[in-house]
Amino acid sequence: MPDLDLKKSKLHLAGFNQVEEPIDQFIAGTFDTWQSYQNAKNFSRQYLISLIQLPGTKRWLFAGVYDQLVPKARPAGKKTKWEYSYRHISGFEELEGRLILEYSRTGRQSYVYADKVLPEMRVHSLRAKRLTVGDFPGFKAVDISHGTLKVVVKEQIDSWKSALRSVAGVYLISDREHRMLYVGSATGDGGIWSRWETYARGGHGGNVRLKALEKEKGSIFTNGFYFSILEIADKHTGEKQMLQLEDEWKRRLLTRDAGLNGN
Known part of the structure; x- marks a missing residue:
């Protein structure tokens, strides 16, 4: 030019x-x-x-x-x-x-x-190719923005989908704009993948406090969201056991009192 x-x-x-x-x-x-x-x-x-x-x-x-x-x-x-x-x-x-x-x-x-x-x-x-979402980096290394998660789900990137579908687990959403945390869990045949799909498509995933953020800030409320995994388990682990693990992480990270968990 x-x-x-x-x-x-x-x-x-x-x-x-x-x-x-x-x-x-x-x-x-x-x-x-x-x-x-x-x-x-x-x-x-x-x-x-x-x-x-x-x-x-x-x-x-x-x-x-x-x-x-x-x-x-x-x-x-x-x-x-x-x-x-x-x-x-x-x-x-x-x-x-x-x-x-x-x-x-x-x-x-x-x-x-x-x-x-x-x-x-x-x-x-x-680079040989334009920078895009890389292959799944391993459960301990996952720390992706909401924008990147939307790309992963939209493109159905196989390495991510296969890994996240294979396990249940407890996950963390870090709201870096507000310096707050949310802990959730996923069970069932779809594992973590199915649960994270709801966040990619709707943002709040049905959580009361995240819904309040959306009402306050509009569609940009997820701009500072990052997703990571705290603990994985066999995806056939019972819901009761997974909720116990989720509760323990909420207690450790204070996400009920000083975070985004409403229960």
């Missing part, structure tokens, strides 16, 4: 914002919407080049190039002050989700002039 002059461009170095990992937004296909909400007029040049930090590393995944950047003030009381409309420029699809750059940024600086910073970056690698 000949007109993509670095002196006309800004970089968005998108990293963890204490609630959400932008890499989860990218995998879920919602990064462009997530990025559009800003607390200041951060996109002040003609072009925006977006890079997403790979958690725990100094590596950055290329997400795309944007122009026609127009900020609009949001109503008072909203979480962010500005919402940008913009165009995601085509022609970079072969690099989006594949190109990885290496860069050690200063502090938490997220909006920088491209001509000042890009010369300091180095190409780390080019």
Whole structure:
């Protein structure tokens, strides 16, 4: 793209914002919407080049190039002050989700002039395929955002479905926006998979306190939700026994008194 002059461009170095990992937004296909909400007029040049930090590393995944950047003030009381409309420029699809750059940024600086910073970056690698949801990582390593869970369920990713269907268990929902926890359990032939499908499709899963969050915040109430597994069991374990395990975890994590469990 000949007109993509670095002196006309800004970089968005998108990293963890204490609630959400932008890499989860990218995998879920919602990064462009997530990025559009800003607390200041951060996109002040003609072009925006977006890079997403790979958690725990100094590596950055290329997400795309944007122009026609127009900020609009949001109503008072909203979480962010500005919402940008913009165009995601085509022609970079072969690099989006594949190109990885290496860069050690200063502090938490997220909006920088491209001509000042890009010369300091180095190409780390080019992935064979666009970054998507990986294979099931093992029960102890599961920690996925609600957005990624929706992708897993929508695409019926076999490694996830097979593993989660094979066990009953006690699971944890971490509401990282409100710093609160919810403990639940799953039994029956569908195992954890069947229970998590309800969260992917409806969000609250029928829980009273999660329903209240939805009523208060609308469809964005799950933005800070992450799903993990506390304990697994044979999926033919009786419901009474699983509820006892669930109760024990609620007691340990105080999710009735200081969390999202209503019973």
